Amino acid sequence: MTKKLKHYINGQWVESSNPNKLDILNPATQEIIARAPNATRDETEEAIKIAKRTFESGRWSDQSPQERAAVLLQIADRLQENIDELRDLEVQNNGKTKREAQSDAEEAVNTFRYYAGLLTMPNGQAYEAPGDMQTLVVKEPLGVAGLIVPWNFPLLMSVWKIAPALAAGNSILLKPAEITPMTAVKLFELIDRTDLPKGAANLVMGTGPVVGQTIAESNDVDMVSFTGSTGVGRLIMQAAAGNMKKVSLELGGKSPNIIFDDADIETAVDFSLFGIFMGAGQVCSSGSRILVQEGIYDEFIEKYIKRAKKIRVGPGTDEHSQMGAIVSEKHLKSILHYILMGKEEGANLALGGNRIEEDGLEKGFFVEPTVFTDVTTDMRIVREEIFGPVVTIQKFKDEGEAIKIANDTEYGLAGAVFSTDQNKALRVIKKVRAGITWINAYHLTTIQAPWGGYKQSGIGRSLGTYGLDEYQETKQINISIDSKPIDWF
Missing domain, CATH: 3.40.309.10 (Aldehyde Dehydrogenase; Chain A, domain 2)
Structure with a gap:
């Protein structure tokens, strides 16, 4: 039986008002394995508003690093418990071999665990400043992160973005590739079984010109992270210029x-x-x-x-x-x-x-x-x-x-x-x-090392401490430790 997929918005599985659905195929057989919703601009904007409202409520963003780390570990545990199903869905929807899909699923688990551990490490800086001042440098979440992932690594690319974005305290909106949403849907089913506050993580399926463009243009989105072709990356940059949102792009290569x-x-x-x-x-x-x-x-x-x-x-x-x-x-x-x-x-x-x-x-x-x-x-x-x-x-x-x-x-x-x-x-x-x-090697890498390119292969870095930095703002706090008039005027 063909599976009917739904958006995940504000902790609820919801239908799309658009009657035109997206047929999801098994590329090894051309069998239709699911029908996915094809979100409208209004539906995407509503999901963005919910993500913003959740962020501003502080129900996730104000939690301590230790509390956020505990939730990331819950997600990792749910993935581990369902790793065979995630692997098989990836094979079915993307067409890759079982060995490749198994490796992707295992790395997805490890990525959540890595960022859970990174959250509990010391962070920030302190400086002695002139005039009896103490300067602190702290990291804060950006706000709403729009995450747009490609079809070649549907599960792993989703996790490479979701794990650090949530670790930093942001609310997120994920748009999977329109032809490979199956593992993203399963991932959000598993996220729904954790203590992550409803509305902190949202899933909207649809096309790039509608969902992707809406995310990139929205003044309520504080960052857009995109992995895909260089041509589409240029369009994302142009659309994101409206509110000067932060942009992270991992694009093409000819290595x-x-x-x-x-x-x-x-x-x-x-x-x-x-x-x-x-x-x-x-x-x-x-x-x-x-x-x-x-x-x-x-x-x-x-x-x-x-x-x-x-x-x-x-x-x-x-x-x-x-x-x-x-x-x-x-x-x-x-x-x-x-x-x-x-x-x-x-x-x-x-x-x-x-x-x-x-x-x-x-x-x-x-x-x-x-x-x-x-x-x-x-x-x-x-x-x-x-x-x-x-x-x-x-x-x-x-x-x-x-x-x-x-x-x-x-x-x-x-x-x-x-x-x-x-x-x-x-x-x-x-x-x-x-x-x-x-x-003397190729393709072998680690979660702890930064991932990204030079020139038209993109802007910014995923993974490692660099990946967490992508989803954070850096704030300077200056404290007078001997409060008295400056007598400037």
């Missing part, structure tokens, strides 16, 4: 993965496969541009393609699947268009390039792992974010050329260097203009 002649080639091949084909390449930090030094270029390609051919593509429900489905038919067509473009631009299609419509996969949105070689920097498949299982492999001569090619992009989210010369690796990675980087 370089630099392989030097002296790299351990088996390790480099292994992580380079993981860097692009994990999540079917639908990852903002994917290593979609592999740069290989000319001395091992042919050997690397031979080994890489041999391994890539063995990747098992299939539905996430199949334990043997290593790469899952593309999230939607629209995005599938976009990926196939880029593959056609690459061939027309003269790149060598060394592997893949086709939709998979056999072995029981004909009903789903599946694409072969695709490798282009002999590419040049001016090609669109090298410059533009494809956001799929498509990688380009490009040759370079020396360290200087590698750095030049790596930075020849409007993006700056991630990057990696593979070399057994640690001095060279560190020297090069420091020159790569990106916010998330690796040496």
